[in-house]
Amino acid sequence: MKILDILKYAISIGLIYLVLNSYGVNIVSTIKLVNPIYIIIIIIISFIQYILSAYRWMYISRHTDLDISFLSSLKFYYISTFMNNILPGGIVGDIFRVYYHADNKNEIFKISKSLQSVIFERLSGQIMLFVFFIFSLSLYFILNQKYVAFLYLFLPLLIIFSIFKYLFKIKLNKYISNRKYGENFFKVFTGEVFWRHIILSFFVVISYIFIYIVSAVSLGISIDYFAFLVFSPIVLFSMTLPVSIGGWGVREVTALLISFLLGLSASLSITVAIMYGVLNLICSLPGLYFFLKLKSR
Numbered sequence: 001m002k003i004l005d006i007l008k009y010a011i012s013i014g015l016i017y018l019v020l021n022s023y024g025v026n027i028v029s030t031i032k033l034v035n036p037i038y039i040i041i042i043i044i045i046s047f048i049q050y051i052l053s054a055y056r057w058m059y060i061s062r063h064t065d066l067d068i069s070f071l072s073s074l075k076f077y078y079i080s081t082f083m084n085n086i087l088p089g090g091i092v093g094d095i096f097r098v099y100y101h102a103d104n105k106n107e108i109f110k111i112s113k114s115l116q117s118v119i120f121e122r123l124s125g126q127i128m129l130f131v132f133f134i135f136s137l138s139l140y141f142i143l144n145q146k147y148v149a150f151l152y153l154f155l156p157l158l159i160i161f162s163i164f165k166y167l168f169k170i171k172l173n174k175y176i177s178n179r180k181y182g183e184n185f186f187k188v189f190t191g192e193v194f195w196r197h198i199i200l201s202f203f204v205v206i207s208y209i210f211i212y213i214v215s216a217v218s219l220g221i222s223i224d225y226f227a228f229l230v231f232s233p234i235v236l237f238s239m240t241l242p243v244s245i246g247g248w249g250v251r252e253v254t255a256l257l258i259s260f261l262l263g264l265s266a267s268l269s270i271t272v273a274i275m276y277g278v279l280n281l282i283c284s285l286p287g288l289y290f291f292l293k294l295k296s297r
Helices: 003-023 027-032 036-061 070-086 092-100 113-143 147-176 180-188 191-217 225-238 250-257 266-283 286-295
Strands: none
Touching: 003 250, 003 266, 027 266, 036 070, 036 113, 036 191, 036 266, 070 092, 070 266, 070 286, 092 113, 113 180, 113 191, 113 225, 180 191, 191 225, 191 266, 225 250, 250 266
């Protein structure tokens, strides 16, 4: 195990320990509060989420000349998510997807078809999650009449987007247009193909938010549904930062920092974040089954 991986485990454990001790959150007592009916609801929503995500990967793969069946896509998406939940980096599961579907196992990182399909699929999801994240922050600033802060957020993003658009059209276009992976990139991120998978990503993110909301309701907490719908993407986006294990610790600290936006006390906000993490891990357990079954062949 690399030093960086050990550091990520230390960050997750350290942050969890810090918030639990500082705000008196008892994980065991929290889990006992959960109504089993809501666990079933979350499992159903999660299953729909996996179906949408697997279909998105299959759809994008076929535009990178990689033919993956839906059932195979679903199985490996479960495996990938489970790995990403328990291993450092947040991409080990994705590397597994790339490796298993590579034509040449010795050249999996040389812009292979499987590498393209996984990168493009992850990028589609991250784009939509980032859009939700920016929307959440923007709405907060506008509702609280923090217009200067909104400009500080919006203007740099506008400048970065303009620079990227220029570089993409003038520089990157010339560089990648004559390469197969460049051709696939344009196929996936332009026109009708782009809108089809980005709409799938929209509903995937919505499912994340619904699971976060149900995680709170399962604890018997009275919540502001509008606040959760608008501001929970901030918590969800924090989980994508590659500094912990499966977002553990970072998610809880972010939930603590925006507890006032969610209309919860600090301890309740942390409790909801932990519950979301536990339920998210439980929902990914079929990935362990599929992995063990794959290894037993």
